[in-house]
Amino acid sequence: MTTYSATVTVRLKQGVLDPEAQTTKQALERLGFELDSLSSVDQFEIELDAESENSARERVTEMTERLLANPTMHDYEVTLDQR
Amino acid sequence: MTTYSATVTVRLKQGVLDPEAQTTKQALERLGFELDSLSSVDQFEIELDAESENSARERVTEMTERLLANPTMHDYEVTLDQR
Numbered sequence A, B: 001m002t003t004y005s006a007t008v009t010v011r012l013k014q015g016v017l018d019p020e021a022q023t024t025k026q027a028l029e030r031l032g033f034e035l036d037s038l039s040s041v042d043q044f045e046i047e048l049d050a051e052s053e054n055s056a057r058e059r060v061t062e063m064t065e066r067l068l069a070n071p072t073m074h075d076y077e078v079t080l081d082q083r
Helices: A019-030 A053-068 B019-030 B053-068
Strands: A002-012 A037-050 A074-082 B002-012 B037-050 B074-082
Touching: A002 A053, A019 A037, A019 B053, A037 A053, A053 A074, A053 B019, B002 B053, B019 B037, B037 B053, B053 B074
Parallel strands: none
Antiparallel strands: A002 A037, A002 A074, A037 B037, B002 B037, B002 B074
């Protein structure tokens, strides 16, 4: 068994409104900052033991699809490093 | 003026409890997944116009310290790309 470190990046699909990011952008503007856009992304860092990189990737992808992301609203990316 | 794309990564400092990540880990375990640890990280993607990379980096670092991160609880990283 090898320990892998996976990073799952979950972001809203293009066109899905993000009121929280909009509020953060407005708050920055009220503080006097100039910016064109702000979007927010959730990232999960997961450590797990697996037989192979492929099996780690499969397990993390399944975790993402079942719990971490909502495929209707989110796009996601899984990257994997061996520890 | 050049348009830059900045990524701000905000994570809890070592030792700060993260009950939300703990709950997510337990929920994955209840679904039958095995994992050693899970931590969650907030990322902000900001587009802005600036005279130079240095001035873009300074402005994003100031935004982060004033609003996006709480220096008592969080560590942060700023990376910058030219668009």
